[in-house]
Each structure stands twice: as C-alpha cells, then as structure tokens.
Amino acid sequence: MRRLPLIVFGLLLCPSPARADDAGKVFEERIAPIFKSPNPSSCVECHLAAVDLKDYILPSPKDTFLALRDQGLIDLKTPEDSKILQLINRGTNNPKPSGLIPAKQRQAEYDAFAAWIKACAADPAYRDAPKPEKALPLGTKPVEVVRYARKDRMIESFESNVWAMRFRCMNCHTEGTPQNDKLVKESGERVGWFKKAGPAATMEYLLSGKLIDAANPEKSLLLTKPLGTVKHGGGIKFAPGDQGYKAMRAWIDEVAAIRSGTYARAEDLPTKESGPKRFGTDLWLKLDKTPDAWGDKLLQVDVFVWDDKAAVWEKEPVATSDRVVWGKGKLWQHNLTLLAAPGSERAKSWAAGKPTLPTGKYLVKVYLDVGERAKADWKAKLGPDEFVGSVEVQSRWPEGYNAMTTADGTRVRK
Ligand code: HEC
Ligand code: HEC
Structure with missing residues (x-):
C-alpha cells in the first residue's frame, strides 16, 4: 500500500507513456528509414538539388519535431494541413511526372509523415514541449537556392543552351525524324536523345543518363563526341569554343555547380544572365x-x-x-x-x-x-x-x- 502514491506520482509526471511511445515508434519505424536511405526522396522529381526530405529530419525524433514545429512546417491543430505534407504531396498532382519517382514511394513518404505528425500532435510531451533556447538547425537550404535549383527554372536555360543547338546536330539525334530512325536501327535507341516529347523530356534524359559528367564537365560525351576528341559516328560537329560548344558547356557547368552544392547561400548564386x-x-x-x-x-x-x-x-x-x-x-x-x-x-x-x-x-x-x-x-x-x-x-x-x-x-x- 505504501507504494501507491509513488505510482500516482509517476503517472502524473508521465501522463501518457503509451502515446509518447507511439510517436517515437512511428519515427523509428517510418521516418528514420527515409533519413538513412541512400536513395533520393520524391523531391528530385522537380528539384535538381538543394532539397531532399532528409534535410527535414534530424537523428532524434524530438529534435525533428521541434525543428519542424518551430519553422511552421507542422500544423498541430489540423495535422493533415501541415506544410511538410503539402511539399511531399506536390508531386501527386504533377501533370507531367518524369517517371523518376514511383508513386508508391511518394505515398509511403506522405503516409509516414502524416502518421508521425498525427501521433506527435496527440501527445502533449511533443505538442506542448517548450521552444528550445537554441533550436537545432535543419539541413534545409535558403529558398533562393531551392528556387535556383528547380527543374522548371533550369528548363529555360536548357532550351536556350542545348535545345536551341539541336540543328547543329542535323537530325541525327532528333527522335522521330527519318535520319534518326535510320541511325537508331544501326546504333540503338541511345542515338535518339533529342526527345520527340520536347525539351523537358530531353533534359530529364540527359540529367539521368551518362552523357553529361557533372564531376568533369569538359569530359561530358555531349561535348567530346561532337568535338571528335572521342570517336563519334557523326564526325566533328563542334569547333572548340564555338557557339554550340559554348552553349552546351554553359548548361553542363550549371548542372555541375548545382549538383555539387556550390550554392549554399543566396549570395553564392550567379547573377542572372541578361543575354538574349x-x-x-x-x-x-x-x-x-x-x-x-x-x-x-x-x-x-x-x-x-x-x-x-x-x-x-x-x-x-x-x-x-x-x-x-x-x-x-x-x-x-x-x-x-x-x-x-x-x-x-x-x-x-x-x-x-x-x-x-x-x-x-x-x-x-x-x-x-x-x-x-x-x-x-x-x-x-x-x-x-x-x-x-x-x-x-x-x-x-x-x-x-x-x-x-x-x-x-x-x-x-x-
Ligand atoms: C511536382 C513538382 C514538385 C515536387 C515533387 C516538389 N516540389 Fe518543391 N516546389 C515545386 C515548385 C513548382 C515550387 C515553387 C512554387 C511554389 O513555391 O509554389 C516549389 C517550391 C519549394 C520550396 C519553397 C521555395 C520557394 O520558392 O519558396 C520548398 C522548400 C520545396 N519546394 C521543397 C520541396 C520538398 C522538400 C519536396 C519533396 C518532399 C518537394 N519540394 C517536392 C515543385 C515541386
Ligand atoms: C551525321 C549524323 C550525326 C550528327 C550530325 C551528329 N551525330 Fe552524334 N552520333 C551519331 C551516331 C551515328 C552516333 C552513335 C555512334 C557513337 O556513339 O559515336 C552518335 C553518338 C553521339 C553521342 C553518344 C550517344 C550515346 O548515348 O552514346 C553523343 C553525346 C552525340 N552523338 C552528340 C552529338 C552532338 C552534340 C551533335 C551536334 C552538335 C551530334 N552528335 C551530331 C551521328 C551524328
């Protein structure tokens, strides 16, 4: 009998141990695997770099919660309206999915965060936790950098730099032309890299293939083939430093800089080019x-x-x-x-x-x-x-x- 008050005391201190476990458990089972995964999250569908769902996760569930809550990414009153869920969900209504991310993966990310936020919102130990004096920073980048590395922005420079130069490659690489049909029969599908579907599809193909070398831009096949410095079925189509080379090289350099994380702060970004x-x-x-x-x-x-x-x-x-x-x-x-x-x-x-x-x-x-x-x-x-x-x-x-x-x-x- 003498122990009873202690138990009551303990219950008061820890009002809902089962729920606290829930949020922690959901985190360990569903959020931590996203954090540890070597694969990119669904954000790569539209962002070339600068954002990944991993940037929104810290090793500890409590730190993650506090950081997201204090940045306004979690809506405790209506968890399903949380900004972080909206970011994940953007790809669901994408009219032109690139096919990089299976719908299943995005749904799994969404469900994991939805379940975890719900569990946190229901748990006073999380919900009512005081704002830490020194919040742990998330790995997220400034919005300017996020914007710069968005694929829908990059497509403009792609159109002006790579797509505009396709006539320099005659029709050899343009899908759906008789010239390309013939070359595809001889050398395979890879010769049809200027995609019939247009610049966006072509950019996606080049970004995910082996024709650009982001670690050594000048060694990209997109440049070395037409230069003739590696054997090329189409012969020499670029002179060093000509307009075709300049344009494609500029775009590849931009991809390389974005991918390698050169731009961490807004002031690192190149000033906007105002050329035609x-x-x-x-x-x-x-x-x-x-x-x-x-x-x-x-x-x-x-x-x-x-x-x-x-x-x-x-x-x-x-x-x-x-x-x-x-x-x-x-x-x-x-x-x-x-x-x-x-x-x-x-x-x-x-x-x-x-x-x-x-x-x-x-x-x-x-x-x-x-x-x-x-x-x-x-x-x-x-x-x-x-x-x-x-x-x-x-x-x-x-x-x-x-x-x-x-x-x-x-x-x-x-
Ligand atoms: C279907 C395309 C698409 C997907 C997928 C996508 N985004 Fe975005 N994102 C955009 C667009 C377009 C914008 C800019 C327009 C806007 O802010 O509404 C944007 C803006 C952002 C911004 C704000 C920057 C600003 O301009 O204010 C952040 C942060 C962001 N996205 C993070 C993410 C994260 C994290 C993911 C993955 C969980 C993701 N996005 C997935 C298209 C997408
Ligand atoms: C007369 C036709 C012709 C022209 C013009 C031509 N090519 Fe090619 N290209 C080929 C053929 C054939 C191949 C396949 C054999 C090879 O890999 O060299 C090829 C291969 C390539 C490849 C490698 C594709 C892969 O996936 O392996 C790249 C990159 C390339 N060309 C770039 C260019 C660029 C850039 C231009 C224009 C500036 C150009 N080519 C102009 C015929 C041409």
Whole structure:
C-alpha cells in the first residue's frame, strides 16, 4: 500500500507513456528509414538539388519535431494541413511526372509523415514541449537556392543552351525524324536523345543518363563526341569554343555547380544572365567565294534586320551562327540561331510557334577568329578586333539545307 502514491506520482509526471511511445515508434519505424536511405526522396522529381526530405529530419525524433514545429512546417491543430505534407504531396498532382519517382514511394513518404505528425500532435510531451533556447538547425537550404535549383527554372536555360543547338546536330539525334530512325536501327535507341516529347523530356534524359559528367564537365560525351576528341559516328560537329560548344558547356557547368552544392547561400548564386534567348532553326546562310585568308578559321556571323520605321539597322543582332570556313572549297555555311530579348514580342512568338525571319533586307557582320582565341579559351567572345566587314542580303529565309540564303564573300567590306 505504501507504494501507491509513488505510482500516482509517476503517472502524473508521465501522463501518457503509451502515446509518447507511439510517436517515437512511428519515427523509428517510418521516418528514420527515409533519413538513412541512400536513395533520393520524391523531391528530385522537380528539384535538381538543394532539397531532399532528409534535410527535414534530424537523428532524434524530438529534435525533428521541434525543428519542424518551430519553422511552421507542422500544423498541430489540423495535422493533415501541415506544410511538410503539402511539399511531399506536390508531386501527386504533377501533370507531367518524369517517371523518376514511383508513386508508391511518394505515398509511403506522405503516409509516414502524416502518421508521425498525427501521433506527435496527440501527445502533449511533443505538442506542448517548450521552444528550445537554441533550436537545432535543419539541413534545409535558403529558398533562393531551392528556387535556383528547380527543374522548371533550369528548363529555360536548357532550351536556350542545348535545345536551341539541336540543328547543329542535323537530325541525327532528333527522335522521330527519318535520319534518326535510320541511325537508331544501326546504333540503338541511345542515338535518339533529342526527345520527340520536347525539351523537358530531353533534359530529364540527359540529367539521368551518362552523357553529361557533372564531376568533369569538359569530359561530358555531349561535348567530346561532337568535338571528335572521342570517336563519334557523326564526325566533328563542334569547333572548340564555338557557339554550340559554348552553349552546351554553359548548361553542363550549371548542372555541375548545382549538383555539387556550390550554392549554399543566396549570395553564392550567379547573377542572372541578361543575354538574349536563343532559338534554333533550319534557316541556312551561305558565304561563298570566301577569301583565302579566311581558310579553316572559325568565322562568326551576326545578322541585323532593317528597321523600316526608324530607317536604321536594329542595334542587336536577330540571328547568329559560327563555323570553321572550308578553305579549299572557299565556302562557309551554317544554320542560324535566332536571338530575342527575354520577354520581348519576338521571344514570345518564337516560343509559341516556329521561329522565323520575315522577308526583307539584312546586314551580315562577319568576324574571323584570326588569333584562334576560341580554341584557347572557350569563353572568349569575338569583338571589334576580329571584325572583317559586312555585307547586305535580301531574303525571304526559306527553310532547309537546299534553300540557303547566299551572300558573296568577296563583297564583305569594312
Ligand atoms: C511536382 C513538382 C514538385 C515536387 C515533387 C516538389 N516540389 Fe518543391 N516546389 C515545386 C515548385 C513548382 C515550387 C515553387 C512554387 C511554389 O513555391 O509554389 C516549389 C517550391 C519549394 C520550396 C519553397 C521555395 C520557394 O520558392 O519558396 C520548398 C522548400 C520545396 N519546394 C521543397 C520541396 C520538398 C522538400 C519536396 C519533396 C518532399 C518537394 N519540394 C517536392 C515543385 C515541386
Ligand atoms: C551525321 C549524323 C550525326 C550528327 C550530325 C551528329 N551525330 Fe552524334 N552520333 C551519331 C551516331 C551515328 C552516333 C552513335 C555512334 C557513337 O556513339 O559515336 C552518335 C553518338 C553521339 C553521342 C553518344 C550517344 C550515346 O548515348 O552514346 C553523343 C553525346 C552525340 N552523338 C552528340 C552529338 C552532338 C552534340 C551533335 C551536334 C552538335 C551530334 N552528335 C551530331 C551521328 C551524328
């Protein structure tokens, strides 16, 4: 009998031992495995890096609870409305799932957190725990970094850097074209890496495959194959530092930086590039009768449109391209990449439909990389020192290799 008050005392101190066990047990059985798993959580569906469900978990259940609660990620009144559940659930309604994460995995993550939060909310030992003086930090990154590494943001730079360059690869790698069908028969499905489904599907394929090497960007097959530094069924399609190389290399470097965790704080992020958006086309420009001095050098053209209203050439080029001059044939020809300021009417209409140039008068400015600067530094930009002259052309810009707009190389003057 003498022991009874002690038991009562004990019960008062520990009002619901069974429930406390519940929250702890649910944590050990369902949350801890997510924390320890070597596999990425469902967040990778939409975030290239910078977020993982593991970042929201600490080794101890109590610390995890306090950290999530005090950051407003847990709703104790209506546990099912908790922000952390909303983050996990976003993928459920994703209209375009990438197929990276099985629905089953996401559901398991959701159910685990839902069950655990419910158990915590029902348990005063968790629910009413005082705010710790020094909260343990979660592994989460600042929102700016999370935003930067979002795939829907990265797709913009992918479109401008990789997708826009697909015409430089002719149709060899574009799924659903007769050229690609033929090559797929010879070399297998892997040759069809510019996906019929569009830029997002192509980006997903490249991100999850072996064509980009995030540890050594310059060794990526996406670069070394067209450079011809490794054997390539399509031959040499890039000159070192040309526009195709520059664009694809810039995107791969960006992926590498994001993946390696270079950006931890908002101030680590690169300042936004304000250059024009690029749009690939099958519009060809040819310079024939090129002077001997241009032979086998990298030549760049910038194309300017005549502004009828103001009666001047536009200030910014509407198209550009570059390639090594074929010295023996006295010939330079390549397809054009169209350029438009982000958010401009041109950019909008080219993004919505097929990028084209209107019939009219154009000025072609020609630059020659005499000092082979692009070879030495892939970031080098040709400028006034490399300017060799300009020539006017009139064109309706028909499409295709067999319908090139031609300018006379001997008429290029300063
Ligand atoms: C279906 C795509 C998708 C999935 C899956 C997804 N997110 Fe997001 N996430 C987004 C989008 C889009 C935004 C930005 C728009 C917004 O804030 O509503 C975002 C924003 C965020 C933000 C806030 C940053 C800001 O912009 O304020 C965080 C934090 C976050 N997500 C974490 C996660 C975590 C953790 C997971 C995995 C459990 C996850 N997300 C899964 C698409 C997704
Ligand atoms: C004339 C057709 C042709 C052109 C043009 C061409 N390729 Fe290829 N490419 C091939 C063939 C054929 C293969 C398969 C044999 C091999 O791996 O080299 C291939 C393979 C590749 C691969 C390896 C694919 C894999 O999964 O193994 C990459 C990467 C690649 N090419 C990049 C490019 C890029 C980038 C361009 C344009 C700048 C380009 N290619 C232009 C024909 C072409």
